Amino acid sequence: MRKDKGDMELAIEVPQPRLRAVPSEPAPPDPDPSDAELLARVGEHDREAFEILYGRYVRPVFGLALRRLGDRGHAEDAVQEAFAAIWRSASTYRPERGAAGGWLYTVARNAIVDRLRRNGPAHDAELPELTSAEAGPAEQAEGSWVSWRVHRALEELQPREREVIELAYWSGMSQSEVAEYLGLPLGTVKTRTRSGLARLASVLEGELA
Amino acid sequence: MNRDPSLDELIGVEVSGAERERLQHVHELLLQAGPPPEVTPELASGPTLSMTLGRRRRAVKPRAMLLLAAALATALVFFAGYIVANNGGSTSATGKGPVQELALRGTSVAPGAQATLKVWQAKDGSNWPMTMTAAGLPKLPGNEGYEVYLVRHGRPWLPCGTFRVTSSSGAVTVTLNAPYSLRRGDSWVVTRPGAGGTEPGKTVLQPVSA
Numbered sequence: 001m002r003k004d005k006g007d008m009e010l011a012i013e014v015p016q017p018r019l020r021a022v023p024s025e026p027a028p029p030d031p032d033p034s035d036a037e038l039l040a041r042v043g044e045h046d047r048e049a050f051e052i053l054y055g056r057y058v059r060p061v062f063g064l065a066l067r068r069l070g071d072r073g074h075a076e077d078a079v080q081e082a083f084a085a086i087w088r089s090a091s092t093y094r095p096e097r098g099a100a101g102g103w104l105y106t107v108a109r110n111a112i113v114d115r116l117r118r119n120g121p122a123h124d125a126e127l128p129e130l131t132s133a134e135a136g137p138a139e140q141a142e143g144s145w146v147s148w149r150v151h152r153a154l155e156e157l158q159p160r161e162r163e164v165i166e167l168a169y170w171s172g173m174s175q176s177e178v179a180e181y182l183g184l185p186l187g188t189v190k191t192r193t194r195s196g197l198a199r200l201a202s203v204l205e206g207e208l209a
Numbered sequence: 210m211n212r213d214p215s216l217d218e219l220i221g222v223e224v225s226g227a228e229r230e231r232l233q234h235v236h237e238l239l240l241q242a243g244p245p246p247e248v249t250p251e252l253a254s255g256p257t258l259s260m261t262l263g264r265r266r267r268a269v270k271p272r273a274m275l276l277l278a279a280a281l282a283t284a285l286v287f288f289a290g291y292i293v294a295n296n297g298g299s300t301s302a303t304g305k306g307p308v309q310e311l312a313l314r315g316t317s318v319a320p321g322a323q324a325t326l327k328v329w330q331a332k333d334g335s336n337w338p339m340t341m342t343a344a345g346l347p348k349l350p351g352n353e354g355y356e357v358y359l360v361r362h363g364r365p366w367l368p369c370g371t372f373r374v375t376s377s378s379g380a381v382t383v384t385l386n387a388p389y390s391l392r393r394g395d396s397w398v399v400t401r402p403g404a405g406g407t408e409p410g411k412t413v414l415q416p417v418s419a
Binding site for chain 2: 045047050051054055058059060062063066072076079080083084087143146147149150151154165166167168169170171174175181182183190193194197198200201204205
């Protein structure tokens, strides 16, 4: 508990029980490590941590690459390069300087921009994001960041919640049609949708505000 | 064109106050973000060894590249000569492309579906790698999956692998295997389980010419 400046120090000496040294046992692995913890482990070249991090971020990275490069083949190459860059530079991540998600976004974006430069100016013409007259660079960057965080947050949902959210938002089906499609009662679909949205809100709060 | 869902339809009108604002914010972010991309099976299978072994690429000078190319070409010519000399020139060219490519279209079970199935050269004469890219296949409930069947004598004959559709767009790319001795006239269909899980079930995709 945090002490306020006005708190008084107690001057009573409380006898402390003698503690015996106990051989320390290795702590059990965290079943759900944070991204920052995983990055710290990747910085020590922990492949298992890298695989977990990859599972959480492969879709956001691929989405970002696809958005910027506009070509699935180039985007797949960019994903390879982005994760190779993450593996190489994870040890430089400092949690006190910002969230792990933001750091990963920056590393991935830089790898994608590198590929964009290598592809040359001829390829730029294929990029809808760069040729759009509707949104400037700032809006594009914001849009990419929102997609990144939302797609990352979707990875935190239970599969059954994620399924109804994806169908509700991107299949064009009504809730009744989703219920019929999944063979579930309409009430169950609505409950899962609401709980999924609430969980997404919890994940995203403080990240995108 | 998909319509955007309304929050009222998704969560009902009875949610109000701060909770509604919270969900409204997420609702707008989801609409702004758009759907996440469907990754290929190769990407979904996990990080590759090259990601953790690879070193930062350094720009290779054109002259160094030319020297490297010349060295590789020399080695290739030497190697090819060696192979021919030791096998009496009997090695058969396997070719790099698929040995068979099949366009599939949806039946009445999935009228909007289509796919391309490619059969690649078997290394041992009996295990034929196959890749299939499909679109428009509906997601099946629960753990049900589609099955690819080798068709012989006009009917589904032997199974070649199963796959599931997880994307809402119904797009999927899968790697399969036909572990059989193929014959001229063999073909493939995609089926979904029939009532009670019976196999081969209903045909969902069939060759365009069928």
